[in-house]
Amino acid sequence: MLSSPEYIEKLRKSGLRPTRQRIKICEVLFDTDKTFHFTISDLAQMIENKANVKISLATIYNTIHSFEKKGYLKEIAVNSSQTYFDTNTTHHHHFYDEGNKELFDINNSEIDRIKINKDIPGKKIKSVEVLVKVENK
Amino acid sequence: MLSSPEYIEKLRKSGLRPTRQRIKICEVLFDTDKTFHFTISDLAQMIENKANVKISLATIYNTIHSFEKKGYLKEIAVNSSQTYFDTNTTHHHHFYDEGNKELFDINNSEIDRIKINKDIPGKKIKSVEVLVKVENK
DNA sequence: TATCTACTTTATAAGTATTCTAAAGTAGTA
DNA sequence: TACTACTTTAGAATACTTATAAAGTAGATA
Numbered sequence: 001m002l003s004s005p006e007y008i009e010k011l012r013k014s015g016l017r018p019t020r021q022r023i024k025i026c027e028v029l030f031d032t033d034k035t036f037h038f039t040i041s042d043l044a045q046m047i048e049n050k051a052n053v054k055i056s057l058a059t060i061y062n063t064i065h066s067f068e069k070k071g072y073l074k075e076i077a078v079n080s081s082q083t084y085f086d087t088n089t090t091h092h093h094h095f096y097d098e099g100n101k102e103l104f105d106i107n108n109s110e111i112d113r114i115k116i117n118k119d120i121p122g123k124k125i126k127s128v129e130v131l132v133k134v135e136n137k
Numbered sequence: 138m139l140s141s142p143e144y145i146e147k148l149r150k151s152g153l154r155p156t157r158q159r160i161k162i163c164e165v166l167f168d169t170d171k172t173f174h175f176t177i178s179d180l181a182q183m184i185e186n187k188a189n190v191k192i193s194l195a196t197i198y199n200t201i202h203s204f205e206k207k208g209y210l211k212e213i214a215v216n217s218s219q220t221y222f223d224t225n226t227t228h229h230h231h232f233y234d235e236g237n238k239e240l241f242d243i244n245n246s247e248i249d250r251i252k253i254n255k256d257i258p259g260k261k262i263k264s265v266e267v268l269v270k271v272e273n274k
Numbered sequence: 275t276a277t278c279t280a281c282t283t284t285a286t287a288a289g290t291a292t293t294c295t296a297a298a299g300t301a302g303t304a
Numbered sequence: 305t306a307c308t309a310c311t312t313t314a315g316a317a318t319a320c321t322t323a324t325a326a327a328g329t330a331g332a333t334a
Contacts, residue, residue, distance in 0.1 A: 018301085041291085056313045058294085058313065076216065077216035078214060079216075079221075083216065095257055106253060111251065114267060118232075120271060122273060124272060128267065130268075134262055134263055136259060156283080158283070177321085194284095195283075199283085220320085
């Protein structure tokens with residue numbers, strides 16, 4: 001939970017110019033104790049609701065991708081027509097409800113550590129993601 | 138590894154009319170001991186190469202979706218612009234190389250059983266999928 | 275075998291998410 | 305204030321997927 005001057009600092013430190021648009025997106029994404037999941041269109045909607053500024057879709061895409069590159073966001077591997085992002089960048093996993101397309105965190109205490117007894121020559125593991133699909137009982 | 142008459146039987150049993158197109162797609166997908174991963178465009182390419190028939194994209198999409206519904210294929214949750222399918226319908230997981238967009242199976246003996254100590258009220262688990270992203274060493 | 279009907283295929287249009295383009299705008303610096 | 309490199313923007317372009325509706329075909333029936 002940071003204030004504008006702190007986002008400005010954070011952006012500058014990452015080598016990103018603190019533009020009006022980037023600061024607004026920071027506020028929408030990070031001005032809360034709770035982390036959350038979103039798609040680009042969710043975010044566009046949130047900005048439209050919350051903000052008095054209008055940010056073009058292209059800028060939203062650009063910003064989200066640079067935030068992801070800087071490690072402020074994580075992309076979640078959900079097989080769907082839309083890409084999901086997570087403001088929780090710690091190592092954790094997800095429940096996915098295909099019905100209402102909702103994601104829920106599974107944090108590390110709620111799942112056993114995953115050990116993989118196989119490797120591919122010349123490759124190293126970059127990430128391990130578990131997606132638990134759920135449906136109505 | 139089945140022959141045409143067997144695919145005809147298989148399709149008929151599933152309530153799918155054994156059309157020329159569906160039989161050809163069966164041949165391309167299932168005429169091998171090895172299972173494999175593919176995207177729709179991979180499959181379209183394979184059909185073009187292997188076959189003397191021309192099958193429209195719409196039919197390929199329709200057929201793959203009905204095969205998936207019947208349980209002859211599984212969709213793989215890979216975060217990407219394309220949907221991946223697997224002719225291996227047994228329970229297993231995947232390595233994914235984002236560089237060359239290649240998938241590799243991790244079979245059950247190569248990974249510990251995953252136990253999730255959390256549940257969402259009113260929901261039950263449908264599937265558990267592990268995606269291990271790899272990169273060059 | 276001829277006919278009928280429901281299911282399929284097809285080309286193409288439409289839809290949706292995302293990226294590209296290049297012109298206008300802006301932050302940081304001198 | 306002026307300059308330059310970085311950003312934003314609208315809209316075009318692209319890519320994947322689904323919808324449409326007309327023509328074709330499988331299986332059943334007579």
